[in-house]
Amino acid sequence: MTKKVAKNKTSVPVLTSPYHDMIVLQEELIVRDPKTKEEICYINAKLLDKQKAWDNLEKIKKLHVQKFTTIKAMEKATDLFKIRAYSDTVTQIEFKLQDAWGFPRNASFHRFWQLPHCRCPKMDNEDAYGTMFNFINVLCPVHKKTEVDNDDSK
Numbered sequence: 001m002t003k004k005v006a007k008n009k010t011s012v013p014v015l016t017s018p019y020h021d022m023i024v025l026q027e028e029l030i031v032r033d034p035k036t037k038e039e040i041c042y043i044n045a046k047l048l049d050k051q052k053a054w055d056n057l058e059k060i061k062k063l064h065v066q067k068f069t070t071i072k073a074m075e076k077a078t079d080l081f082k083i084r085a086y087s088d089t090v091t092q093i094e095f096k097l098q099d100a101w102g103f104p105r106n107a108s109f110h111r112f113w114q115l116p117h118c119r120c121p122k123m124d125n126e127d128a129y130g131t132m133f134n135f136i137n138v139l140c141p142v143h144k145k146t147e148v149d150n151d152d153s154k
């Protein structure tokens with residue numbers, strides 16, 4: 001269990017946890033864009049406890065930055081081939097994140113419908129999140145089947 005310490009000597013919010021022997025500044029749990037310093041996401045300390053993943057915190061943050069920069073590049077891409085290559089890169093990063101968190105690799109927990117250019121139904125997929133079901137729009141440029149696909153595993 002993580003205890004939130006409201007104040008320490010320097011009034012910087014810190015977290016202490018029996019699962020790691022260090023004091024972590026809350027700031028260290030924020031993932032930022034290396035260029036703009038804009039906040040990308042926040043790493044869940046309770047989940048780090050639960051998964052005993054504190055040793056992988058830096059790895060997890062790095063992967064989130066990679067995912068963020070890949071998605072940014074994907075937003076700007078117009079070439080379908082590149083868009084799909086970025087999508088594959090994101091999938092690989094999601095798998096590495098699952099490794100780093102100590103979760104089994106499972107594409108059912110990838111929010112593929114949040115990718116740029118995706119036209120798959122968001123609410124249906126959100127409802128089916130974590131199940132083996134997903135909803136693909138046959139017109140989605142990212143996820144529709146094309147002649148370049150040669151596997152039917154999705």
Ligand SMILES: [Zn+2]
Binds near residue numbers: 137144
């Ligand atoms: Zn899609």
